[in-house]
Amino acid sequence: RVEYVVDRVKTTSNVWMGLTMECSQCHDHKYDPISQREYYQMFAYFNNTTDPGMQTRNGNQAPVVNVPDKKQVAKLEELEKRIKYEENKIEGYKRSVIPKYVAWLRDAEKNVDQKNLEPDGIKHYFSLNEKSGKQVKDEISGVHGTLSGQLKSINRGDELGLSFDGKTSFNFEDWPDIERDSSFTFSAWLKLPADGNGSAVFARMNEDNNFRGYDFWLQNRSFGTHIVSTWPSNALKVVSDKQLEVNKWHHVVVVYDGSSKASGVKLYLDGNLVGNKVEQDSLKDSIVTKIPFKLGSRSKSSYFKGELDELRIYDRALNQDEIKNIGGDPIKSLLALGKKERTKEQKMTLLNYYLNNNDEEYKRLIAIKNELNKKKSDLSSQKKVTSMVMQDNPEAKKRVTYVLNRGQYDQPIKDGDNAIVNPGVPAILPKLRNNAPGNRLGLANWLVDPSHPLTARVAVNRYWAMFFGRGIVKTPDDFGNQGSPPTHPELLDWLASDFVKNGWNVKRAIRQIVTSQTYRQQSKILPIAQKNDPENIFLSRSPRFRLQGEFIRDAALSFSGLLVDTVGGPSVKPYQPANIWNEVSLNGGLRYKRDSGDKLYRRSIYTYWKRSAPMPNMLIFDAPTREKCMIQRPITNTPLQALVVLNDPQFVEAARSFAQKIITEGGNDEKNRINYGFKIALSRDATDDEISVISGVLKSQMKSFSSDKEKAKQFLSVGEVPRNENIDLVEHASWSVIAQMLLNMDETLTRG
Structure with missing residues (x-):
């Protein structure tokens, strides 16, 4: 974790300020006025993030933000409109049903003792009235659970319940699945001893598979639930902020609406909604597991210690009135009251009970709304592009920062009155504004303050280097005393101030650079420039330098007509040598599976990048x-x-497709075809000497492939895209060699 913080300090100082602040990790900076303590002041900004410093095999490590695409956003907006329409429809129906409700109420008041007031949707019910034996029974499904441990019966008033000793559980092999988009309600009567601790009232959770599943959880006398695909990166955890009194019976309920969001979990204690603490909120995948359902524990641990009675599981989210009903039957009490004695809230409770349990049309309307909400939840939870973000610890879990002796993570210097290091910035730079928060937001605001002397200059210098091969400051990563001075300081100042004045608009800054006369001049070296500016420091000509590997690959695909220029979307896996990932895949669990179709020809920016096994062809560039x-x-x-350009499958396939394009679109004349290829690759016609050389190579290749057509066939079979069978095999292979020559020319690979 400390290494993560060190890397973030280095990255922040390099990228935004062009400073080598990492040199102060072990001691004061030898060249720049940055002390070791100031380094750890910057360190403190990043020392309170929640990331655990652990890898995950399930995509990005939480916390993450989901980025929906435009189609998803449009569908979500449409669903929200439909949900609003159904809600208005339900409210109108409620008003229309009053006469039927009044008739039901009149009958219910007369026959209150004969009414069955159990809410709809109950799937499992354990009365736990067993006095002896080795099994308990789910009275809804009839399934029996097998006892592991000792069974002890107890009394809860006139009812019987069971006592769990922290070693006892019941095992249910045949149990229906609950998925993350399934709503549910867990209800039970609990009495906890003084020495109870973290435990599961019940669970269907595979501890050997990253705790996949769900539970009804107790934690330091608070209660809640885990709903887990992979713990902790893909999970929900919500616990109550109110604790249960010891040695007292409580009615405890967990309600979940199937939204895959922590906000969809509600917790009730003795019929009242209580506040909660969200400890994880990143669920996005299936929670289904084949592990048995356990009453009294998880799959291997967290045994429940306490007394339990009247356990119910519903396949829907009960409302508060229904929860109060199963916790003490208040509906019968309300029916027994006189009409004038009922409050407005009590009247609404009776109406809602009637609608939820007696009115089929209301149930149908609610089902439609719930189905729309489920679709909204499913759409919101669909796999999206995720971006890892940083999140600070809550105040109660704030870490204290100290200077680390020689930068060692396990050697904090805690001696002295000023041992604790608070977030701050180097004294050589502008001060933080008054009342600036001591967190990453305060640091970010300080970095982009218009008065900051480095941020804008470092940024525009880096953009300049992208197009000219070197920055106005030759060392874009070091604006300190060991860095190079600017060749054009006034130009750097003007670009930086203009950048800030125009809202830090990167596109505008780049447009300024590429439309300038300086950028658009020729790269031809004049004798006077060779004499006075041999290194082109003063930009007497356009610079010439090799393009980056990604640009070269994309150019080859563009020349060939294969490039798929769709903007956005998931990463892709183009051609790569076999078994590259095998040596670095944990337990051999991950293998590189090459994509097919259009995914092979997307721009290089979308290539999936594994840092421990990056693309070899790009590393070579x-x-x-x-x-x-x-x-x-x-x-x-x-x-x-x-x-690479001659032999990599991506480039060979691009070359044969480029050749096919030259043959079909360049005309029938050899010279015209050569000029056509030059115009695509180099934006000019070929010279007479070049035509002569290429014609000679073409004749030689024609002769070679004519004598060995199998070799031509093998050459043209590289890659996935099919070749045009109407083109002569030998002709196609020969022109493919010419296309390779064009792709490998210095003029193709070099800017300028």
């Missing part, structure tokens, strides 16, 4: 592994890069 922040890539030119 100097792409970083992305394990650490890198401000500026190195630019090398090696024989391996030429071999």
Whole structure:
């Protein structure tokens, strides 16, 4: 976890301020005026995040934010309109049903003792009246649970219940599934001893599979539930903020609406809704498990200690009136009251009870609304692109930051009056504004304050380097004393101030750069420029440097007509050598499964990137592994890069598709075809010398492939896209070699 914080301090200082603040982790900075204590002041901003410093095999580690696409947003808006319409319809129906309700009420008042007032939707009911034996019975399904431990019967007033000693549980093998989008209500009477602790009243939870499943949970005399796909990254946990009194019977209820959200969990104590604490709220996948249902424990642990009676499980979310009813039968009490004695709230309780349990049309309307809510929940919970975010610990769990001796995570310096380090910024830079919060929001506001001397300059310098190969400050990752001074300080100042004045608009800043005369000049070196500006520091010509590997791949796909330029969407897995992931996959559980179809030809920005096994073809073109922040890539030119363009399946397939395009669209004349290929790849016609060389190579390849058509067939079979069978095999293979030449030319691979 400390390494995560160290990396965030380094990344923040490098990216936003161009400072090598990481040099102060072990001691005061040797070159810049940044002390070790100031380093840990920055460290303190990131030392209170909730991330556990652990990996997950189930996608991004919580906390995350979901990013719905436009289609999902439109569907959600439509569902919300329909839900609102149904709610209005239900309210209108309530008014129309009053005469029927009055008739029911008149009858109910006369026959109050004969009414069965159990709410609809009960699926499991344990009276727990067993006095002896080795089984308890679900009186709804008739299923029996087998006892593990000792059974002890107790009295709850006139009722019988069971006592659990912290070692006893019942096992139910045949039990229906509950899914994350299933609403439910758990209800029970509990009495806890003084020495009770964290335990499960019941659970269907696989502790060996990341706690997948659900439970009815007790925690330090609070109660709640876990609803888990993978703990803790894909789960809900909600517990009450009110505790149960010891040695006293309480009616405890957990209600869940199937929304996959913590906000869909409601907790009731003795008929009253109580506040809750949300400890996890990231459920997005199935919770179904084949582990048996356990009454009195989880699958292996967390045995319940206390007394239990009248356990009910419903397949819907009960409302508060129904909960009060099963907790003490208040409906009968209300019916026994005179009409004039009932309050407005009591009258509404009776009406709601009638509607929920006696009116089929009302039930139908509610079912329609619930189905729409379920669709909304399902749509909201669909797998989306997720982005990991940081979340601070609550005040009660705030970590204390100390200077670490020599930067060692286990050697905090706690001696002295000023041992505790509070969040802050280096004294050499502007002060935080008055009343700035001591958290990451305060740091962010400070970084983008218009008076900050570094943020805007560092940003525009990096954009400049993207297009000119080097920044106005040659060292974009070091604006300190060891960095290079700016070659054009006034230009840097103007670009930075203009950037801030125009709302930090990145697109506008880039447009300014690429439409400038400086950017649009030729790369041809004049003798006077060669003499006075050999390194092109003063930009006497347009710079020439090799493109990044991703640009080269995308250019090859574009030339060939294969590029799929759809914006947005999930990551894709294009061609990669076999078994690259095998050595770095935990327990061999993950394997690289290549995509097919359009996914093979999407822009490189969408390529799935595994940092411990990155794309080899991109690494050869100097792409970083992305394990650490890198401000500026190195630019090398090696024989391996030429071999990638000649032999990598992505480039071979692009070359044969490019050749097919040249043959079908470039005309029948050889010279016209060559010029057509040059115009696509280089935006110019070929010179006479180039035409002569390429014609010679084409004849040589025609001869070679004519004598070995099997070789031509193998060459043209690389990749997934089918070839045009109307084109002669030898001709196609020969022009594919020419296409490879065009893709591998220095002019194709180099900007300028």
